[in-house]
Amino acid sequence: MNLSFFGAAKTVTGSLFLLETEHSTILVDCGMFQGGKAMDEVNYQPFAFDVSKVDAVVLTHAHIDHSGRLPKLIKEGFAGKIVATQATNDLCDIMLKDSAHIQEMEAQWATRKKMRKSEPAVEPLYTQEDAEEVLKLFVSIDFDTKTAVTDNISVNFISSGHMLGSGFAEIFITENGKETKYTFSGDVGNYNQPLLPDPSLLISSDYLILESTYGNRYHDDLQTYRTQLLDIILQTLRRGGNVIIPSFAVGRTQEMLYEINYYKENAMLAEFADVPVFVDSPLAINATEIFKRHYHLSDADTKALLAQGDDPLMFAGLKYSSTTEDSIAINFDTEPKIIISASGMCDAGRIRHHLKNNLWRENSSIVFVGYQAEGSLGRMLLDGAKTVKLFGEDVAVNAKIYDIDAYSGHADLNGLLNVIATMQNRPEKIVLVHGEEDSLINLAAEIKKKFNIRTLIPSYGDILDLSLDKEIIGKWDVEALPTKEEMALSQAAPQPQPVASATLIRGNKDILIAIADLNKKVGNLKQTLSESAHDRIMDYVGIINMILQKENNR
Structure with a gap:
């Protein structure tokens, strides 16, 4: 079985794992990348694999960094089923619609800016219609109920305590007459949290794909x-x-x-x-x-x-x-x-x-x-x-x-180690995902020290066969994810564009003075103006600045 990593690999968001066997193909999660404009652009990239060949999606929970690209999946040709718990399905019904609304609103906002520059309209990542269509593919199963997903793949959800409906996904794959269990943690819940019970104990697994968000931190009581x-x-x-x-x-x-x-x-x-x-x-x-x-x-x-x-x-x-x-x-x-x-x-x-x-x-x-x-x-x-x-x-x-x-809804270092420590039959290998570099490295070291289990930290696009001694067997042709510096730069407050010099714009000196005065007054009035009035005025200021700059460049 080949396991590919298209998200949450040396980063925390965008969970998406592709499992390919000789007879079937499934995804575990299909989440959205989060973390500013640079990560938003990654969401717009086409899936690197053939979406039409995916038989099913196993969804660990409803959070958008695990479910948020499902409507995009159907938009690109997916027609299989999406398997999750009933509570996850209920939450996805509102969350994916809400996400689609945000995509449409942000596209409209970006399009208005593009139109001022005579540039093409911006298409949303997906629409409300896409969200409605993907919701038709959801199939609910109960916790602790092993259920066939394809002819040779079954799933069982065990409560992970992270959010309502969240579950460890035990994936059972039969190949050449042998059944192998791959357990995907999704997100492991924190202990002693309000409302939800603590994560349930795992009994055994051949391989464990474990989140690492707080792999280097401890929570207070x-x-x-x-x-x-x-x-x-x-x-x-x-x-x-x-x-x-x-x-x-x-x-x-x-x-x-x-x-x-x-x-x-x-x-x-x-x-x-x-x-x-x-x-x-x-x-x-x-x-x-x-x-x-x-x-x-x-x-x-x-x-x-x-x-x-x-x-x-x-x-x-x-x-x-x-x-x-x-x-x-x-x-x-x-x-x-x-x-x-x-x-x-x-x-x-x-x-x-x-x-x-x-x-x-x-x-x-x-x-x-x-x-x-x-x-x-x-x-x-x-x-x-x-x-x-x-x-x-x-x-x-x-x-x-x-x-x-x-x-946080995520377990700390002790909680993550407890997932392994309480297993009656521990995994042969552990793959660490859903974490930043410091957390991944620290958690890997702790696992090595306490359990002496081989631990892997895959990169974005890596293809693994965990049954081999040399597990990494290839890499998909994908663009590298944005670096921390690129993400910070994309989110940083852009420096104001200089207004064209009054000495170079014949006849527009008074307009420039008026713009500067308006900017100052808007700043002083920001405490009393309604949001819409303030933003509208700033839009007009931007339009006038753009016109003056174009005239200056003629």
Whole structure:
């Protein structure tokens, strides 16, 4: 069996693994690359393999870095089935539609800019129609139920505790009368997290393909980070600021609601017991309803709360913002508040508006509670950026920036090693994926030291046959992924283009002075203008600048 790596190879996003046997071909996951414009461009590249020959996709969970290119797959000719748990299917129904909407909106925005330069329109990566079509191919199977996917491949999902519906995918492949088990971890859940049970134990596997996101870090215990978040909230509210929590709409948002409910139920918010909490993400709102439909998959503590009549995802002061008008109104409300909004890495969604309205405020706090990929706006803020670009404007970073990685849905180093340590029959070889270089190298060293198991770290496009002593048997003809430097450059705030000199543009001196004055006034008014008014004015400024530059070049 040949195993090829088209994502999450020496990087964290874009999970996509191609399994080819003599009789059938399947994918495990088909995720989107994330981490700024450079990674976005990789998503647009055609799949390197023949999509029409893929019989099925096994989907470990619904997160976009694992499912986000499924609509593109069908757009390029895939017609097989997509096998996942019922909860994963339910979440993909909202998440892929939401992703398609984002693709269409970003393409429209880019097209408007192109039209000003008489350049061709930008096509979205995929459309709502593509998302609707791919959802028709989903097939649900239960946890702990071995199910045939093709004539010689079966799958069994074991709860991985990472998010609602997530599972370790045990792939059973029969070749020459022998069955071999390949276990794909997907994302391994963190331990002692709200809502979800801990990852289930794996019994055995011939080969293990293991994620490595936090392969070089340890998380704090629950009470430590629960106290840390509470302290940040109280300190910020007492300064009169807002607490902004960029959060993945599915999973992390619900965990944040669980924690705030805990604070309120135990009278821990002191004078801010009635603080308003806004969930500003239509996707998160829909996902919360799906969580409630699947409470039977929750952990023992959550079930105990429900038995007492306490819904941990509902409390006094919780407000959902469904419409654009609701979202805009939040930033006109001067009362200190908590805002939970997507996307978790700040590369898209309403969170960018809330960052624009709060990053410059010294009394506000931005609290990251999930992994921030290289090249993402979230990573830039964690790395100490002093200014960032949002909606065409340079925004100063004066707010306090916090990172509570213990809320991550990913296991830390101990959790990852525990996956191996608790197996009755450990794998012959382990392949490490879904991690940055430092994490991969550290985890490989720890596995070698503790278990003496051969560990491989494949590169993007590598082809492996794990049954061989020399496992790497080839490489697909694919472009290398962007480097860290290229990702950082693509996400960095572009320097303003110089306006054509007034001495070279006959008759336009007054216009240039007016443009400079308008830029200054817009900057001064940014606190009171609506988002749409501010952005529209900046668009007009850009158009006028472009016209003047073209005249200067004639």
